[in-house]
Amino acid sequence: MPTPAIAIFDIGKTNKKLFLFDEHYRIVWEKSEQFAEITDEDGDSCEDLNRLTNWVKSSLAEVMALPEFSIRAVNFSTYGASMVFIDKAGHSLSPLYNYLKAYPEGLLKQFFDTYGPESAITRQTASPSLSSLNSGLQVYRFKHEQPEVFAKLAFALHLPQYVSQLISDWPVSELTSIGCHTMLWDFDRQTYHEWVKREELDTRLAPIVPSDSARQTSFAGSTVQVGVGLHDSSAALIPYLASFQDPFVLISTGTWCLSMNPFNNSPLTAEELQYDCLNFMHYKGRSVKSSRLFAGYEHEQQIKRLAEQFQVPVDEYIRVQYSPDCIDELRLHAGRVTTQNDAKGKQLLSMQGSLFGQRNLSDFSTYEEAYHQLILDIVAQQLISTNLVLTDTSPNRADVKRIFVDGGFGKNPIYMNLLARAFPNIEVYAASVAQASALGAALATHQHWNSHPLPGDCVELKKYTASVIA
The missing domain is CATH 3.30.420.40 (ATPase, nucleotide binding domain)
Structure with missing residues (x-):
């Protein structure tokens, strides 16, 4: 009998890993790869999103074809502070910008002049001011620097939810990504911060579901439960x-x-x-x-x-x-x-x-x-x-x-x-x-x-x- 297993993609900045865990959460199969970075339109280093996308899909198909395992579920753990901008067809509209990418000083000043003071926003969102490491500011930048491309935006997804929807075709948001120094979430009111709503970005952020959610999905001829990523x-x-x-x-x-x-x-x-x-x-x-x-x-x-x-x-x-x-x-x-x-x-x-x-x-x-x-x-x-x-x-x-x-x-x-x-x-x-x-x-x-x-x-x-x- 094939061993029931869950497939987990653990995607770090350096190593991309895929594990199979059995029902007792012992690792029974694994592989790891490293991808060379590419550059965005400004010449800054960034993740090769196309390669990552293809690797996730092909790797899951590979393990689902293994006769010794029966893949019942799949979930994803990835590094944070990274947004993928997708259109209605689920295709990315931009590179996966590096969270260390320099942030324009003028745009940052514009943001805090409009929605500040800075001390109030950082306290309310429990987010030290970290420029591009605040993923909410990445979305703000995308809207203001690339308005024509932004007009095609269906959803801005954090990286865990992007790789999840590659399999489930279910674009969602969840709180472990939203709540991590993104400057998006008002911890006092337990909802998106007022600036997000005034910029009308809440309509471009996918619906929030519980972090332990999953959706039954057909993939590679089998049915699996697909988690939303963490x-x-x-x-x-x-x-x-x-x-x-x-x-x-x-x-x-x-x-x-x-x-x-x-x-x-x-x-x-x-x-x-x-x-x-x-x-x-x-x-x-x-x-x-x-x-x-x-x-x-x-x-x-x-x-x-x-x-x-x-x-x-x-x-x-x-x-x-x-x-x-x-x-x-x-x-x-x-x-x-x-x-x-x-x-x-x-x-x-x-x-x-x-x-x-x-x-x-x-x-x-x-x-x-x-x-x-x-x-x-x-x-x-x-x-x-x-x-x-x-x-x-x-x-x-x-x-x-x-x-x-x-x-x-x-x-x-x-x-x-x-x-x-x-x-x-x-x-x-x-x-x-x-x-x-x-x-x-x-x-x-x-x-x-x-x-x-x-x-x-x-x-x-x-x-x-x-x-x-x-």
């Missing part, structure tokens, strides 16, 4: 929400370290926005207070400095063991911030770089000592960043019991031990979920294809305490 950061939360009921914060670490609290629904303040807080949207429609820290990038830059200073390989840090004595010595001599109580008062520092970049490396006698100081400085920032989402001011607040860390820093024993010391009253765990975003997209579609109970053991944990690993 923003990858929100999808990565789902395995944790499926496994843990008590309040937690997830610190997802990579280039950015993103602290997400799905149990904190209090509105963002102007101060929190200043320190790079934002709201994601839970796939069930609740807001997820989040804060960003550029710590992975900072780590990457500083280990290059260390390698040059001490004439060692760039990855020398992998061989450095955690030394509590070294930490205590550094704190004794440097007067480092060490506790939750004094952190914010003493060190409201920029979220863009740690203090380590200003340190004189010749002050350190060994690489090990210097690397411990680097992580000490990064965790001092992480403490501030994560604290911004820990405190819930809502009436039905629930205290966070656990912090989970996934990604690169979760494998770093110095970071993990220092984080445990920084949060002595909260359990701190290194967490591991195989292909979290893809798994989350699969779990969101569970009710449409899988009669087994949801698994409760998706996450592998390693607990850290202030002094030892348990």
Whole structure:
């Protein structure tokens, strides 16, 4: 008998992946490809949308033809902040513009002069002002810079919903994409912001459906349930929400370290926005207070400095063991911030770089000592960043019991031990979920294809305490 399976497309900026999960959410088949970027009409790099479109369709047809599997459903997890503009036939009207594309200063000024002040819009939409990274501003730009092409627009779709409708022919919107620093959604009123309606863009945004929706569709001679797609950061939360009921914060670490609290629904303040807080949207429609820290990038830059200073390989840090004595010595001599109580008062520092970049490396006698100081400085920032989402001011607040860390820093024993010391009253765990975003997209579609109970053991944990690993 063929194995029942769900196909999940996990589309990142670099890697495009396709997974098959069985009914117990084990990966039973996978493939991955990388596409070379092309350029848009301005010469800026962008995704090759035609190649991506053809790859999605041909790859799904490929796995549906495999005799050993019976594909019952398909869903999609993709990077966010990216819009595809389609006509009534579902064909794209423009390149898939890069979310790092420079935004015209004059147009940005026009937008805030008309609908501002900027501080009010960013607070109401829980979106730091990020230019092209605010996908709503991409739609505004398309309307004002290309009015003749805009006139042909049927729908502006976020990327997850674009790839979904390639299979389902069902153009929709959903809240994990709309609610992620798009500047589209008014979190106070739980509807599109007034500027969207005044620009009449709400009529060009597809109807909103629940994020766990699916539509039965015929494809390649078979019938499948097609999910509507999810923003990858929100999808990565789902395995944790499926496994843990008590309040937690997830610190997802990579280039950015993103602290997400799905149990904190209090509105963002102007101060929190200043320190790079934002709201994601839970796939069930609740807001997820989040804060960003550029710590992975900072780590990457500083280990290059260390390698040059001490004439060692760039990855020398992998061989450095955690030394509590070294930490205590550094704190004794440097007067480092060490506790939750004094952190914010003493060190409201920029979220863009740690203090380590200003340190004189010749002050350190060994690489090990210097690397411990680097992580000490990064965790001092992480403490501030994560604290911004820990405190819930809502009436039905629930205290966070656990912090989970996934990604690169979760494998770093110095970071993990220092984080445990920084949060002595909260359990701190290194967490591991195989292909979290893809798994989350699969779990969101569970009710449409899988009669087994949801698994409760998706996450592998390693607990850290202030002094030892348990």
